Amino acid sequence: MTMSFLILAVAFLAAGALFSFPLSSFPRLSRWVCLACLTGGCVTGLSVALFVLAGGELSVFRMAWAVPLGEIILAVDPLSAFFLVPIFVVGLAAGVYGEGYLEASRGHLWPAYVRFFYFLLTAAMVAAVCARNAVLFLAAWEVMALAAFFLVCATDPQPGVSRAGLIYIVCMHAGILCLFVLFAVMGARAGSMDFTAMKAAMPGPGRTLTALFALALAGFGVKAGFMPVHFWLPEAHPVAPSHASAVLSAVVIKMGIYGLLRFLSFCPSVPESWGLVFLAIGASSGILGVLFALAQHDLKRLLAYHSIENIGIIALGMGLGCLGLARGNPALATIGFAAALLHVLNHSLFKTLLFLGAGSFDQALGSRDVEGAGGLLRRMPWASLFSWMGAAAICGLPPFNGFVSEWLVYSGLLGGALGGARSAMLSAAALALIGALAAACFTKAYGALTLGEPRGTAARDAKDPGELMLWPMALLALACLVVGIYPRPFVMSAARGAATIGRFPPEAALSAIADVLRPLALIGALGASALGLAGLLWLWREGLLKMREVAAAPTWGCGFTSPTARMQYTASSYAAPLARAFEGVLRPEVRFEAPSGYWPARASFHSHTPDLTLDRALLPASARIEKVLAVVRRVQHGRLQYYLLYAFGFLVAVLLWKL
Amino acid sequence: MSAILLAVCAHLAALLIAPPLLLGIIAKTKAAFGGRKGPPVLQLYHDLFKLMGKGAVYSRTTTWMFRLGPVLSLSAVLLAGLLVPLVRASPFSFTGDAILFAYLLGLSRFVTAAAALDAGSSFEGMGASREVAFASFAEPALILAVAALARAKGGFTLSVMFSGGIWSSFGAGLVLIVGSLFLVLLAENSRIPVDDPATHLELTMIHEVMVLDHSGPDLAFILYGSSVKLLLWSSLLVRLILPVAPGAGGWVIWGLGVAAVAVIVGVVESSMARLRLLRVPQLLVAAVCAAAFAVMLTLK
Structure with a gap:
């Protein structure tokens, strides 16, 4: 077992992504190619992960990369391997399900688009978990965030989807900003973006370490969905295609946990x-x-x-x-x-x-x-x-x-x-x-x-x-x-x-x-x-009842003789x-129209529970900021002449200041 | 080897045979308070025997979930019974078994609630809803009591934690824990003041209304399961309060203690009414607080 198996797994996933658009006019063929690439990639990758978890050791894969400070360094230690297992297992299970799901929701979803970003997301997660260079890690992290964004927006014209996508992408980028600072500081201390060098150059207990921890907690915590920065999850997960929601909820948010654990290991x-x-x-x-x-x-x-x-x-x-x-x-x-x-x-x-x-x-x-x-x-x-x-x-x-x-x-x-x-x-x-x-x-x-x-x-x-x-x-x-x-x-x-x-x-x-x-x-x-x-008791009961009379009847309505399905207890009650x-x-919001009079005709009940952070804090706050800044908006009305005037005014101001 | 085998047999025999007696004692106590003669102490044995010989009526709405409820619930409670120390330490005890005990009872509640919802009746839905809601308050009380005992006793098995004999060193804490666990016992076993097993109005029931549609052997399993659960909780309380040593003397003390718990439950039921449903969470939060205070007393 060598690292080439891992590369092979990523190659399978990349091939799946590459084939998805060119083959989109051949639905049957593209489906089989997709299933083959997915199975090949996930089974190969899973075998690598299991090998490492059983105590095996793998060499580090290194390749030059044209990106400044970047180098492709991939390694699988038990921590990476443990996260690879859910990536590949869920990737395979949800991917296979996804083929059936796409088939069943024809007309609502564009299969090639969903497949492409699904493969991209899986491959990016593998890269993020195995990366040992901060530039590579951040690149994989960003690809992962973007691929997930496109999956969230897969059903776009439907109501609520673009809002969810927007909230998701804003949260992800707020998180990634923290990560940029985190890795920039750690990289500057180490003089290299290599994880091994960073680990060696970690500061001892003190203010710097606390600041780094705070950055990691914020950056990775948004991804993981810790309260109170959790609010993108209940927006983004419902609107994505279900197999993509499964991957988002089951593995993508765990990448935040992986990041924190990797940071702790430093x-x-x-x-x-x-x-x-x-x-x-x-x-x-x-x-x-x-x-x-x-x-x-x-x-x-x-x-x-x-x-x-x-x-x-x-x-x-x-x-x-x-x-x-x-x-x-x-x-x-x-x-x-x-x-x-x-x-x-x-x-x-x-x-x-x-x-x-x-x-x-x-x-x-x-x-x-x-x-x-x-x-x-x-x-x-x-x-x-x-x-x-x-x-x-x-x-x-x-x-x-x-x-x-x-x-x-x-x-x-x-x-x-x-x-x-x-x-x-x-x-x-x-x-x-x-x-x-x-x-x-x-x-x-x-x-x-x-x-x-x-x-x-x-x-x-x-x-x-x-x-x-x-x-x-x-x-x-x-x-x-x-x-x-x-x-x-x-x-x-x-x-x-x-x-x-x-x-x-x-x-x-x-x-x-x-x-x-x-x-x-x-x-x-x-x-x-x-x-x-329980099985034995079941058999015993069956044995007892075989000799007796077993009757079928309506549910006991406590004396009421004509129950309807709508009289069942609801989830809300x-x-x-x-x-x-x-x-x-x-603090649920309830709209309740009580029945009134001897012959009540109308009654309705509706309850909705807004999110603690998003609906109760962030949206009102941003609305207030927008209101305050509305004053400033007056200077921005889209007429070119005025903008030229601003530029001219600015130049004059600078000139006067320099005099 | 034979000693262990004997201990296992004694444990199983007490676990399987004794439970229905407790409900008989409660009923007798209540009858005495009401000035009635009351049903014989062994009534539940007769009832169970009769129910096992009956046929069954199943609602047309129900599925396998309805049939799974009684059997899996009883099976979970019986396995929880293997973990609870009766007179001797439980033969199956291990570190952390208290958590498995709590979660096996949780499994039993989960399938009972699911089976109740399967009948599609508002009344059974109502009962299930109340049962899971009250359990949400009872569970933290139990875990906090376990945490305090684990700290005070220096062990994390039920047999060590519930082994009496710390009145001198941890008396105040023990009073709080016993009080808290007694409230949990009343809630978990659907007794007054949380639930009234003898009420005649479906709207006010909790546990009884969940099992309205079960009949025949299913009902027998459910009744038997709830009596086993009562025995387990009583045994835990008795071992906390009284010094129960292995041997014949231990069996006598344990038996009297468990019977006394049943009598006390009967006295409580005779002397007070069921609380309003909105008040029940407050009672259980009081149990949580008592256990939390016990935890604080363990922190030196």
Whole structure:
């Protein structure tokens, strides 16, 4: 295994991008070429990543590059390899699904355009994760941001798309500005844009290091979607084509996490305050993310808020890791960073699954609103089954994968290594709240969508999508179960990645993680037995009922004899107790027309929860700034004569000043 | 080897056989307060036996989710029972099992709520909504109590954390934890003042209304599962308060303690009314605060 395999993988992806436009007039051929390039690229790339995670070493790939200060240096260490796994797995699953999705949404999407930017995005992420030169890294980062922008805008004439694209691109460039400064300062200190040189020239504890950390936190945090700079996610994710939303939510935002972890791996010493910062960000992103998700009716917007919640859980793991590094406790550092990395992988699996499911529901219903659906479990059995598995996984329920990484976070927080630090205990309580609220949110969304009776004709006529869209979901659901039941190899790989961040030998990390491997094995076994025991009970019940009378009847209406589908509990009413309890944070806008009189004719209820940062702070602030600056606008009216006059006036002013 | 086997058998036997008795004791206590004779203590065993022999009625709206709810819920609760120490330390305990315990109960709640929504009735939706909402407040209380105990006991397994004997060193904290966990017990097991299992009006129910459409063996699984859950919580509380040592004496103390918890639940139910639904979160936030104060007491 050499680096040439990685180059080959990128070449496959590049070929996919290159072929997409020339072949666009041959739909069948272009589809097969696309699938071939995608499979070739992702399988090759995945084999490289797995080789490194199994303990293999790869040489560094170097090539001259005409860009000033730039050099193409690519390397795969365990940290890069761990991020390559979700890039390639999600890239393949969502890409294959995407072919079915493009086929099904013919007329709305331009296949060549979506394919081109999809390949470009995947290749750029691979380059960003493997780059060891800051110029190359920033170039890949920018290509990634732009390719994602074009994917977000793929359905442009539709309402809301251009606004979402604009918010996205502004956020990305605000972030990238911070990164330019960060790498410029680090590069100037090192005298080279090479990562190895930068690492050697990192400043010791002090003001410079704090400033660099702040820049990294801002620049990468926007990408990751930390509260309060999260607001582009719920705008951009819903409007993109669903397989692109899956990639955005499952891997693109994780690039922000990768950047932060790579930055931490540069730092010779990590102050304890960074750990506390991450714990605070994690708890606030987690709780606010899930609370705002609870208030949404748009399925993809809800999932986008859940990405913020999960990024919060990842940040909790990173906080633990930093505390471990600061206290010179490699075991705690390993558990923290391994938990963060494992949750990166887990979230990418179940979030892709959920977004792919959401895409199928969206196509079947023609709407992303959960309130109008219902009864899809009967009509779209497979898509619904896989989505429920994803929902259980994202709620952190055993025997699925989400539980394993959340358990690792808990065991780091409460396992005693921290000596009962207040921050750790409060974070654990926050994590418990997040988990319980997530369960409320997903029973709400998927209950309204898939259970009960259909509330409209679209839901009544819905059908499962084609095989090309179902198989990726099936495999992702299976992967969630496998990681949950047999977590050992995944935790060990994550520990290797953690060793790279903490700069200790992999053997140290593996021995640190040895303590949690036995509990994890038991957790997997108990989770599997929960399923097994449920199966036995099911068989027992079937056996008992075989000898008895089993009747089918309408649902018990508590005495009311002619119920209709519209009388079912809605998602909004389901979330109401929690929404009311957290009203102070959510501040929903409600339009309510109450029924009145003895024979009420009209009644309506509409609720909307604006985003905390974007709708409550940024947009009003920018509107106010615009109002103030309106005075200045008077001098700008587009007439050339006046502009020439300004130039002349300026020249005269300069002349007078120089006299 | 045989000692371990015996311990496992005793654990399983207590876990599987004892639970329905607790609900009988509660019912008897309530009857005594009401001046009635009340159903026999073993009534639930008869009910379960009868339900297992009955047929079932399924709503035409329901799917496999409705049938999955009772079995997976019971299975999750039983596996959670393997982690909870009864008289001896649990044979399956490991570091961090408290988290698995909490999340297995979460799994049970998740599938029960999903099964309730599957029937497509407003009433069952209402019950599910309330159940998940109240659980969101109960969960942090449990984890904070676990955090405080893990710190006070220096271990992160249920068997170590819930092993009594720290009244002298950590008395005040223990009072707070016991109070907090008792409120969580009432909420998790749908007892007054959070929920009224004996109410006759669907609008005011929480847990009972979620399972309105289940019948026959399904209903038996659900009833049995909730009695197991009550036993697990009672056992945790008893072990926190009383010194339960392995051996025959331990079994007596444990048995009396668990029965006493059931009596106390019965007394609470007889002496107060169910709270208004809007007040329930406040009660549970009080439980969270009590546990948080206990955490603070562990910080020296």
